[in-house]
Amino acid sequence: MAAVRPSLVFAGFMGAGKSTAARAAGAALGREALDTDELLLRALGEPLETFFDREGEAAFRAREEAVVLEALETAQGAPVALGGGALGSQRVCEALGPHTVVWLDVDSATAWERAGRAGGRPLARDREAFEALHAQRHAVYERAADAIVPAGAPGAVTDALPHLLALADAPAGARMVWARSASGDYPVFAGPALLETGWFPVAGRRFAVSDTTVWELHGRHLEPVAGSVLVDPGEPSKTLASAERVWRAMAQQGATRDDLVVALGGGVVGDLAGFCAATYQRGLRVVHVPTTLVAQVDSAYGGKTGVDIPEAKNYVGAYHQPSAVLVDPATLLTLPPEELAAGYAEVVKTALIAGGALWERVREGAGGAAQPDVILACARTKLAIVAQDERDAGRRQVLNLGHTVGHAIETAAGYGRYRHGEAVALGLLAALRLSGRDELRAEVAELLAAHGLPRRLEGVQPQDVLQALRRDKKRRGEGRVPFVLVEAPGDVREGAEVPDAEIEAAVRELLR
Ligand SMILES: NC(=O)c1ccc[n+]([C@@H]2O[C@H](COP(=O)([O-])OP(=O)(O)OC[C@H]3O[C@@H](n4cnc5c(N)ncnc54)[C@H](O)[C@@H]3O)[C@@H](O)[C@H]2O)c1
Structure with a gap:
């Protein structure tokens, strides 16, 4: 049997736009896309719905499986759109091995609305059952996906196409998430030992x-680099x-607008290098590692x-989206x-914002602080929020949960005494107090303490924290600093006005 050439296989819930995506990819690749629902329609010789209603779901799935297996074997590089339930078959999941599975992630409200418009779909007649199926399939797609592209963004698949194709040559286990924002989209690649292999997603001379x-x-894993600059x-x-040191080193090393800044490090290096990339010669591409x-x-x-x-x-800073992020x-x-x-x-913080499966995984705590699937889920939570509001005009402010008091603690303590994350841990406890969620606060305090984070503020005067809060850049005019409060995990609200006395009490409580 001839070897199977890898194809892009678009999977996702009904209404995700799989057929459109496969056609768009096919047009760009000069190949005709295969659509397994269309192939099934031809094989059955009648509409899917009438067969499903007459013969039942088991008979339908058996026919679907046979059609999908054949499509995966014969596509030979042509894109394939998979029927929404095809991944329920173990044999189909196995046959996906050589292919790149692209999950078009659609939220259940959008899917319901689109399925309604399409009319008559057997699994889209009862809203509650539809929601349950969406949640169940979500987990299946998440497991199977090599790449995740948010559904409903016109042009996203065509824009992402070079990166989706690059995934076929990436080291085993690499996954890609397509990040969207008002000022530009970019791929996030994540995978075990991705950096070590020397694989790099963006062409260009690298200035580290x-x-x-x-x-x-x-x-050493970033080599070849055309230049580098290191900070303490x-x-x-x-x-x-x-x-200034970075700008000048880049100038001395001959960095030009065609080159790439590569930020290798933690948030300090990322924020600094991103800022230098945004401003050096009025803007260079940056890749975050x-x-x-x-x-x-x-x-x-x-x-x-x-x-x-x-x-x-x-x-002092700028918004400057990366050209790619490489997470190892x-x-x-x-x-x-x-x-x-x-x-x-x-x-x-991110799990409290996301709620649902991510919050459950984090509170169960299995596998330690740094599980790759939790890291990716956190990244996706943030990316989904930034996609709605890049410039902090509204929804993005929820990402500041715990950061208002956290930043004030960092400032009051003098940068360096508390790590950013340690200050955020204390800030989370203050935010949960202000939210009046005592039980949740106690649970979060336990989780944080179990991972070695502080529950008490030490060596910093509360009045200095309050003074720093007054200078918070989220404050508008002479007004109060808006706070992010937690109603429940998954129900987090930005823009709350909180009386000064309550803030003071929440900060003072951290001393106890
Ligand atoms: N831009 C944003 O959206 C955003 C969001 C959150 C935080 N931040 C910023 O991020 C910063 C905090 O980031 P951070 O906690 O990563 O701090 P960091 O960059 O200072 O790194 C912490 C320490 O870990 C070391 N380190 C980094 N990677 C290592 C590795 N793999 N092995 C061994 N040592 C390693 C560093 O040398 C440093 O000493 C803050 O300045 C915060 O404001 C920015």
């Missing part, structure tokens, strides 16, 4: 920005003085870059435990 610790441990590890390096848990779950995505000034954190969880193996703990605070 890193800190001395990370460079020593992982820098830690928050005190996130300054304009460091930015995050090496801390904070950076892999949070700071590498969404395009916020910047530096601190003594008066306040992250006060294996880099976390060299991360000191206290840095892993700091990242865990961002994991808990």
